[in-house]
Structure formats: structure tokens, C-alpha cells
Amino acid sequence: MQHKKFDYIVLGSGVAGLRAAIELAAHGDVAVITKCFLGESSSEYAQGGVAVVLNDDDDIFLHIDDTLKAGDGLCDRDAVLTLVEEGPRYIRELIAWGAQFDMHGGNLSFTREAAHSVNRIIHAQGDATGHEIVRSLKEHAGKFLNIYRVEYMYAIDFLVEDGRVTGVLTVDEKTGEQFAYYSKAVVVATGGAGRLFNRTTNPEVATGDGAAMAFRAYAELEDMEFYQFHPTALHFPGAPAFLLSESMRGEGAYLKNQNNERFCTKYHEDGELAPRDVVSRSIFFEMQELNTDHMYLDLTHLDKDFVKNRFPKIHSTCLEYGIDITLDLIPVSPAAHYYMGGIKTDTEGRTALKGLYACGEAACTGVHGANRLASNSLLEGVVYGGRSAKAAVRECNGFDILETEPEDRPLIKEEDYTKALRDIQNTMWLYVSVSRNEEGLKKAIDFLENYLVHFEGKRPADRKTAELRNLAEVGLMMAKAALARPGSRGGHYRDDLPERMSENTHIYFSDAEYNPRIR
Ligand code: SIN
Numbered sequence: 192m193q194h195k196k197f198d199y200i201v202l203g204s205g206v207a208g209l210r211a212a213i214e215l216a217a218h219g220d221v222a223v224i225t226k227c228f229l230g231e232s233s234s235e236y237a238q239g240g241v242a243v244v245l246n247d248d249d250d251i252f253l254h255i256d257d258t259l260k261a262g263d264g265l266c267d268r269d270a271v272l273t274l275v276e277e278g279p280r281y282i283r284e285l286i287a288w289g290a291q292f293d294m295h296g297g298n299l300s301f302t303r304e305a306a307h308s309v310n311r312i313i314h315a316q317g318d319a320t321g322h323e324i325v326r327s328l329k330e331h332a333g334k335f336l337n338i339y340r341v342e343y344m345y346a347i348d349f350l351v352e353d354g355r356v357t358g359v360l361t362v363d364e365k366t367g368e369q370f371a372y373y374s375k376a377v378v379v380a381t382g383g384a385g386r387l388f389n390r391t392t393n394p395e396v397a398t399g400d401g402a403a404m405a406f407r408a409y410a411e412l413e414d415m416e417f418y419q420f421h422p423t424a425l426h427f428p429g430a431p432a433f434l435l436s437e438s439m440r441g442e443g444a445y446l447k448n449q450n451n452e453r454f455c456t457k458y459h460e461d462g463e464l465a466p467r468d469v470v471s472r473s474i475f476f477e478m479q480e481l482n483t484d485h486m487y488l489d490l491t492h493l494d495k496d497f498v499k500n501r502f503p504k505i506h507s508t509c510l511e512y513g514i515d516i517t518l519d520l521i522p523v524s525p526a527a528h529y530y531m532g533g534i535k536t537d538t539e540g541r542t543a544l545k546g547l548y549a550c551g552e553a554a555c556t557g558v559h560g561a562n563r564l565a566s567n568s569l570l571e572g573v574v575y576g577g578r579s580a581k582a583a584v585r586e587c588n589g590f591d592i593l594e595t596e597p598e599d600r601p602l603i604k605e606e607d608y609t610k611a612l613r614d615i616q617n618t619m620w621l622y623v624s625v626s627r628n629e630e631g632l633k634k635a636i637d638f639l640e641n642y643l644v645h646f647e648g649k650r651p652a653d654r655k656t657a658e659l660r661n662l663a664e665v666g667l668m669m670a671k672a673a674l675a676r677p678g679s680r681g682g683h684y685r686d687d688l689p690e691r692m693s694e695n696t697h698i699y700f701s702d703a704e705y706n707p708r709i710r
Contacts, residue, residue: 192369196592197222197339199583200359200374202346202401205232206321206569207551208380209328210281210576211583215378216335218584222372223338224361226345226396226654230325233382233393233529233552234572237321238436238504239304240314241292242566243278246301249311251275258567261306261466262560263681264695265414270557273538274567274574281573282313290327291315303441304565306466312566318436318502324569344370345654346400349377349408349547350595356408356547357593364654373594376546376587378579379405379534380572383552384665386658388527388624389616392424392434398658399665401553405534406664411543411701413555414532415665416672416683419563420625422446422470424526426485430512432526435488435505437565440464442501445489446474447520449481468562468682471525475625478524487520525625529568531559531682532672535699540579543701546587548579561681600650608655615642615662623670628687632674639667667705672698675707 198219201212208223209230215221223229244254254275259266286292292313293300301310315323332338343364350358350371358373381401385393406412423439423446424432440446440463448454458473459465465473474486490498495517499506502516509516534542534549536556542549550556551572558571605611618638622631642663651657678692679685698707 192371192597194371194373194594195222196373198375200224200372200377201380202359202377203232203380203382203551203553204229205234205380205382205551206324206328206572207576208378209325209332210573211378211380211550211580212338213328213332213335214577214580215584216338218588220337221339222341222374224341224344224346224359224372226343226364226400228342229340230329231394231396232325233385233397234321234569235325236392236394236434237569238318238434239438240302240312240320240566241282241324241569242304242307242311242564243282243313243570244275244311245279245282245299245313246309246311249309253308254311257307258558258564259560261562261564263562264560265681265697266560267557270538273578274558274571277574278570281577282570285324285327285573288327288331290324292323293317302438303464304437305440305464305470306564312438312441314438316503317500318438318504321569345657346404347650347657348597349404350597351408351544352593352595355545357595360597362654367653371594371597373592375590375592376548376583378540378583379547379549379553380551380576381553383530384662385527387616387619387662387666387669389613389620390424390432390524391527392421392432393527399661400658401549402533403661403664405542405547405549406668406700407703408544408547409701409703410547411535411699412533412668413535413697413699415668415700416676416698417531417561417681418527418669419467419529419531419682420471420525421528422467422474422525423488423523425509425512426522426524427512427514433508435521435523436502437467439488439490439502439505443493446470447487447489448477449483466562467565471625472684474523474525485522485524488523489520490516491518491520527624529563531555531561531563536579538578539582540575541582546590548583550575550579561683600648602652603646603649603656604652605656605659608659611642611659615639615659615666619666623666623673626684626686627673628685629674632670635670636667636674639663639670643667668700671705671707675709
């Protein structure tokens with residue numbers, strides 16, 4: 192096995208990972224290890240924008256309040272305060288590095304999304320905000336000769352010695368060769384786990400790798416039951432669950448049922464602009480009532496040129512399926528979108544393990560609580576990507592790089608990957624998605640526990656097998672936490688216990704035994 196040494200390692204290359212790498216590069220050599228090509232991440236596909244207080248009509252306290260309300264009382268106040276207060280500085284810095292956001296009359300153009308009390312969402316190329324931020328970060332990172340991109344290299348496990356993470360065991364996907372990467376500190380920014388579900392807006396790389404690796408290394412995970420389903424993904428035969436940005440409703444789009452009636456106000460006074468978890472459930476209940484598998488998004492009453500210019504990517508993608516969003520109703524239904532839970536961190540991105548920092552969707556900073564406010568995630572990526580890197584430098588720069596030998600393990604390969612993935616995704620969608628109950632959660636837990644038996648004491652032989660293990664582990668924590676929360680809150684809805692749980696408790700995993708602890 193080859194050994195490689197860098198001052199710092201960043202795992203993942205979305206917005207949080209790239210931002211962390213840029214910060215770290217001022218203090219030493221940085222390896223950005225990514226299992227695909229640099230930048231491939233959920234960040235890349237984020238459409239709507241970045242929520243940030245840069246508009247004269249806005250106020251830090253309004254953004255904080257909106258975030259706390261959307262999080263249904265389970266956000267960490269300090270984490271929210273840090274995000275909102277530091278957000279404007281980080282976004283100005285991005286602009287200075289070349290990110291181009293849409294302008295109106297010489298000023299940034301702000302739009303509204305659900306559960307925001309003012310227009311505070313900035314966007315780029317209409318509906319390609321994530322792409323533009325990733326592009327500008329990649330370009331800026333490219334100026335640092337000490338940032339090394341390590342592509343198509345997937346991570347298997349953290350290397351740990353005396354409670355400190357000393358590196359990462361990885362495999363080169365093309366050659367199958369194993370590498371041990373060692374560093375003073377590792378920043379995990381591997382993103383979410385949308386691939387747990389058969390309907391998701393996430394790219395194929397979103398397989399919960401960082402959370403599962405951290406769990407196996409005995410770090411602490413938090414809020415694993417809280418998963419966000421985006422209300423409006425394209426629902427069309429043969430088409431992926433392509434995201435139809437919340438900003439479409441922010442610009443005035445309606446949600447309609449099969450009878451051409453708007454229905455959202457039946458479920459919440461804010462109608463289409465209620466918090467995202469509420470709108471997803473409204474669609475879900477309306478589909479159940481009308482015994483159908485989709486609703487419609489309607490922009491036909493809006494100015495056609497405005498719609499085309501404001502949502503160019505969505506317009507062209509829907510046209511590929513014969514849907515003209517300026518003329519036709521768009522069939523939509525909810526899809527897995529964002530993990531609020533993840534590796535528990537404080538406001539410096541510190542985890543329970545020395546030398547391990549986490550940021551972006553892989554982390555649970557407490558910013559999102561039980562339900563993320565729309566467009567807070569790209570902001571979280573830059574702010575906490577920067578903060579976790581700063582903390583890693585502050586706390587680990589003096590560390591020696593230790594070359595911990597990985598344990599030897601027999602290899603295991605999943606022969607029927609397609610079936611195994613389909614079984615996990617179908618189980619999760621049926622029992623652990625928008626609406627859950629005890630009977631279904633127990634079925635999911637049984638299924639995932641049985642599946643994971645194959646992996647005991649073994650090491651996955653290839654990337655797909657490694658991803659299946661990670662998905663099954665994260666799915667099991669999601670189902671166990673959902674069962675351990677006897678009531679509904681934010682994105683976690685129990686149809687057998689629909690009352691809102693009033694206790695402000697959180698659920699944690701930290702023993703690699705899947706025992707949820709409530710505190
Ligand atoms: C969207 O454009 O609706 C997605 C943005 C987000 O998830 O915050």
C-alpha cells in the first residue's frame with residue numbers, strides 16, 4: 192500500500208470542501224480527495240440561490256428568525272447566529288474571487304423563497320447558482336500550487352490512533368490500488384445521502400460516505416431522523432427527479448391538483464410559500480386524497496419571457512421532455528433533497544474526534560434544526576467550510592503526521608449492485624420518507640440490519656460496494672432515530688404520532704452500535 196503525506200486533507204469537493212481547501216492552502220499542502228471529478232457534488236446542482244443579508248431592506252435578525260422558525264425550534268442558536276452574521280463577508284469574498292451573481296440596475300438581484308420574510312436570495316445565471324459558486328471556487332483554488340486534486344479516489348475509512356484521526360484509507364477507482372493518506376487534520380465535506388431514496392434531486396455521489404465513516408470511527412452523529420424532501424421535483428416517465436427550484440414559487444408559481452385547483456392554503460396559511468417540510472407534506476396528502484402520484488406546478492400566468500430568462504436551465508431541461516414551462520403545467524412530486532442531520536460539530540466544525548472537522552451537508556452544525564430554510568445550505572458551505580479549516584489550522588498545525596497502519600480485513604464485493612441499491616432505495620422510500628410510522632420503520636430497520644450483516648469484519652472491495660455499506664448504515668441510523676422520536680417535528684413526520692413533539696430533544700449516535708441516545 193502506498194503512503195502519502197499532506198499537511199491537510201479535504202474529503203469532498205463541493206462548495207464546503209473547496210472553500211475549506213482554499214483556507215487551508217495558506218498553511219500547508221492540501222490534498223482534496225474526491226471520488227469523482229473535482230466539483231461533482233450536490234452544490235453543483237443547487238439552483239435557487241444563496242440566502243444572505245445584503246439587501247438594504249433586510250436585517251440579520253430577520254434572517255436568524257426565519258431560520259429558527261423553519262427549523263421548528265430545534266436549531267442551535269449560536270450556529271445560526273454565526274452563519275447569518277458571517278454570511279455577508281463570505282459572500283463578498285466569493286464575489287471578489289470572481290463569482291458572478293445576477294444583477295438588477297447595478298445591484299444584486301434578490302428573490303424570495305418559502306419561509307423567508309423578505310427578498311434575500313441571490314442567484315446566478317437565473318437557476319444555476321451552485322454551478323457558478325463551484326466554478327468560481329475551483330478557479331480560485333486552481334491558483335494555489337499547493338492544493339492537489341486527487342480525483343476518482345474513494346475513501347473507505349478514517350485512520351485513527353489514540354482518539355485522533357491521522358488520515359484516510361482510500362482506493363483508486365481506476366486501478367483498485369489502496370492508498371493511505373496521512374495529515375495533521377482531515378476536513379470532511381462529502382455531502383449528503385440523497386441516494387438512499389429512489390426519488391432524489393441529488394447526484395450519484397450523494398451516498399452518505401462521510402457520515403458513515405465518522406460513525407465507524409466512533410465520532411458523534413446528530414439529528415439523523417431529519418431529512419428534507421423537496422416539494423417540487425419533476426415527475427415524468429423516464430425523466431430524473433430534476434429539481435424545480437423553490438424560487439419558482441417565490442416568483443409566483445402555483446401548486447395545483449388534478450382539478451386545476453390551488454390546494455396549499457388548505458394545509459398552511461402561507462400556501463405555496465410555507466416552510467418546505469409543510470409544502471412537501473401538503474403535496475403528499477393531496478396526492479393521497481386524490482389517489483395520484485403527482486401534482487402540478489403552474490407558471491403559465493407569469494410573463495413568458497421573464498420565466499424563460501429567470502429559469503433558463505429548468506426551461507431547457509423540461510423542454511427535453513416535451514414540457515414548455517411557459518405554457519404547460521409541470522408534473523411534480525416530492526423528492527429526497529437535503530440531510531439536516533450528520534456528523535455533529537460545534538460552530539468551529541470540530542467533531543468528537545481530534546483532527547477531524549466536518550462542514551457542509553455532511554455535518555450537523557445545528558444550523559438547520561428539524562427543517563432547513565431554503566437557500567441556507569450554500570451559505571453554510573462557504574461559512575462553515577472556512578471556519579472548520581481555520582479551526583483545523585489553529586488546533587492541528589503543530590501536530591506530527593502519524594502514519595497509522597490500516598487494519599487488515601478480508602474484502603467483500605456486492606455482486607448484484609443494481610438490485611441491492613434498488614432494494615435499499617425502495618425500502619427507504621416506502622418506510623422512511625415523507626411520512627413514517629412504527630410498523631414501517633421496524634420493517635426498514637430489519638431489512639437494513641440483515642443487509643449489513645454481510646459487511647461485518649470486512650472491507651468493501653470496490654466503490655459501489657463501499658457506497659452500499661455507507662447508505663445502509665446511514666439509512667439504519669435514520670430509521671432508528673425516526674423510531675426513537677415518538678412524535679412529529681419539522682421534516683420528521685409520523686402518521687401514527689402526528690402531534691408535534693414539544694420537547695426540544697436531539698438524538699445522537701456515537702457507539703458504532705446504532706443505539707440512539709436522546710438528550
Ligand atoms: C431550490 O432551488 O429550491 C433548492 C435550493 C435549496 O435547496 O435551498
